[in-house]
Each structure stands twice: as structure tokens, then as C-alpha cells.
Amino acid sequence: MNQDQQQINQAALLAGIVGQVGCLVVLIIGLALGAGILLDKFLGTRAIFTLLLMVGSVPVALYITVRISMTAVARTQKLQNSNESEAEADA
Numbered sequence: 001m002n003q004d005q006q007q008i009n010q011a012a013l014l015a016g017i018v019g020q021v022g023c024l025v026v027l028i029i030g031l032a033l034g035a036g037i038l039l040d041k042f043l044g045t046r047a048i049f050t051l052l053l054m055v056g057s058v059p060v061a062l063y064i065t066v067r068i069s070m071t072a073v074a075r076t077q078k079l080q081n082s083n084e085s086e087a088e089a090d091a
Contacts, residue, residue: 006083010076013072013076017068017069017072020068021064021065021068021069024061024064024065024068025061025064025065028057028060028061028064029054029057029061031057032053032054032056032057033050033053033054035049035053036049036050036051036052036053036054037050039053
């Protein structure tokens, strides 16, 4: 595989990772907001649960972001190492 194709593949992989992380962060924050509003309505409180769940969703979103990123980096390194070993075997 030539150098240009490898760069295109890496760019596509990074775009996919950013897309996954972005969607999951929005999903987590949306779930926290929805759950907080429902709890506040059900219990008749002001916005205390909404506020607590929104603040609590930030560390969860950060943790998931790091886990997805680290998994993707490990997968990319493994793929790159296998591509290099195939290239050496062909040479």
C-alpha cells in the first residue's frame, strides 16, 4: 500500500473516532438532562437533579472519551504493525 493511501486510511480512521466520541458525549449529556428533568418533575423539586446529573455526566463523558480513544489507538497500532510486517514479507 502506498504512502498516500495509508494517510487517507489514517485520516478516515481518526474521523470515525471523533464521530464516535462526539455522538456518545451528546448521548450521555442528553440522557443526563432527560433523566434530571424527569426526576425533578416526578419529585416536585426545582432543578436540583437536573443540575446534579448534568455535572455528573461530565466525568462520565470524559472517561468514555479516553477509553474509546485509547482503544482506537491500540487498534491502529496493531493494524499498522501488521501492515508493516506484511510489507516486509512481500519485499
